[in-house]
Amino acid sequence: MRMNVREISLADRDRVRAWTAHEASLDECADGVITDDGESAVLWGDGMHPLTERWERQIVPLGERPIEDWHDLLKASLRSLPGDIGQVRVEIRRSAHEGALGEALRAAGFVDQILRIRKNIDVPEEPGLPSGVAIRLLTDGEEQFAVHCVCLAITQALDAPVPAAHVRQFTRNWLDEGWSSGTLRSYVVVAHGDLVAHALVSLDGTVGELVDLVVPDAYQRSNGWSRVLSAFVETRLACEGASQLGGTVVTPDGVRPDQLVASLSRSGWWIETVSMIRKSG
Numbered sequence: 475m476r477m478n479v480r481e482i483s484l485a486d487r488d489r490v491r492a493w494t495a496h497e498a499s500l501d502e503c504a505d506g507v508i509t510d511d512g513e514s515a516v517l518w519g520d521g522m523h524p525l526t527e528r529w530e531r532q533i534v535p536l537g538e539r540p541i542e543d544w545h546d547l548l549k550a551s552l553r554s555l556p557g558d559i560g561q562v563r564v565e566i567r568r569s570a571h572e573g574a575l576g577e578a579l580r581a582a583g584f585v586d587q588i589l590r591i592r593k594n595i596d597v598p599e600e601p602g603l604p605s606g607v608a609i610r611l612l613t614d615g616e617e618q619f620a621v622h623c624v625c626l627a628i629t630q631a632l633d634a635p636v637p638a639a640h641v642r643q644f645t646r647n648w649l650d651e652g653w654s655s656g657t658l659r660s661y662v663v664v665a666h667g668d669l670v671a672h673a674l675v676s677l678d679g680t681v682g683e684l685v686d687l688v689v690p691d692a693y694q695r696s697n698g699w700s701r702v703l704s705a706f707v708e709t710r711l712a713c714e715g716a717s718q719l720g721g722t723v724v725t726p727d728g729v730r731p732d733q734l735v736a737s738l739s740r741s742g743w744w745i746e747t748v749s750m751i752r753k754s755g
Contacts, residue, residue: 479550482506482515490515490536506534507550514539516551520559525644526634531555531562535575544578552582555754561633562752565590571748579750585728588631588749589735592720593742595682597712601705609706612660616669620660621646623672627686631724633751652676658685661707663699671699673707682711684721704741720746 482490486508506517514537522529533551535544552562564584570576603609612620625638625645632641652658663671671694674685684707689695708719721743723734735745 478510479507479546480510482508482517486512486515487517490517505554507547507554509537509539509543509547513537514543514547516547518551520556523634525628525632525636525641528560528634529556529558531559533562533564535564535566535570539574541574541578541581544575545581548578548582552752552754559754561754563587563749564751565747565749567747568745571750576748579752582752584750584752586725586730586748587633587728587751589723589725589730589745590720590747590749591723591738591743592718592746593744595708595712595716595719598705598709600709601702603702606666608664609661609703610664612662612672616662617646617649619662619669620672620674621649623688623690624649624674624686626690627688630726631722633753649674661703661710663703665694665697665699670694670697671703673703675707675711677711677714677716680715680717682707682716682719684719686722 482505487506489512490506490508505519506515508515514535516533516535518531518533520529520531535547539547555562562584564579566575566579571579621642625641628645629636629638629641649658649660653660657676659675661673661675662669670691671687671689673687676683676685684704687700687703687707689699711719723731723738725731
């Protein structure tokens with residue numbers, strides 16, 4: 475027997491928000507569908523991606539359902555897509571990704587795009603460094619190295635081509651604002667006078683974020699700078715009161731980098747949420 479699904483009303487939306495007040499992602503969600511029993515729903519909001527300039531929809535599934543019910547809810551939410559919406563995004567917890575909701579999303583054409591990872595941190599000793607190697611904050615005159623590294627990370631995560639000049643200007647503006655306000659900081663590895671690795675970091679209370687960590691020169695990646703710089707960041711943030719560190723892993727074309735995920739797991743990281751995407755064109 476198929477489940478009855480209807481458009482969400484203002485009363486429904488207020489009630490749903492009341493028992494999902496912790497969901498910050500609901501702030502931009504104005505529409506949706508809900509089951510007749512009112513126990514589960516899919517809300518959504520539409521917006522334009524700041525870089526690709528394509529319209530997309532962010533959906534938020536709420537509640538617990540068997541897979542066949544999720545099929546009906548997702549089908550109803552996707553049926554309402556306007557013609558100018560090129561893709562649909564959803565971010566769900568790992569447990570949901572591995573359960574009925576994740577199975578229903580994959581059956582509806584969603585693929586993994588970004589893994590959001592997290593780990594607990596304490597105050598270990600900073601890693602020892604070889605002679606001629608130092609880790610420090612970015613200094614004046616080195617901004618272009620940071621911009622280059624962050625551009626590489628952003629481009630890897632994009633799901634549509636964007637002119638390099640556009641990405642670079644967007645990145646520079648974002649970094650300048652973050653650096654000047656103190657919400658972002660950049661650490662670099664300097665090996666024998668050369669900048670070889672960059673980490674972009676933020677800290678909000680007890681939660682730190684390793685926004686990205688890039689070793690731009692492929693020749694330098696075998697030297698372990700990612701591991702050393704990550705350990706350095708963990709120690710510094712822990713000394714400032716952070717007890718957790720977050721990060722992201724991009725899954726190119728929906729293919730999970732299992733070797734990297736396994737390596738991160740051995741270092742104490744776990745997958746907290748999975749961001750998935752579905753192209754509607």
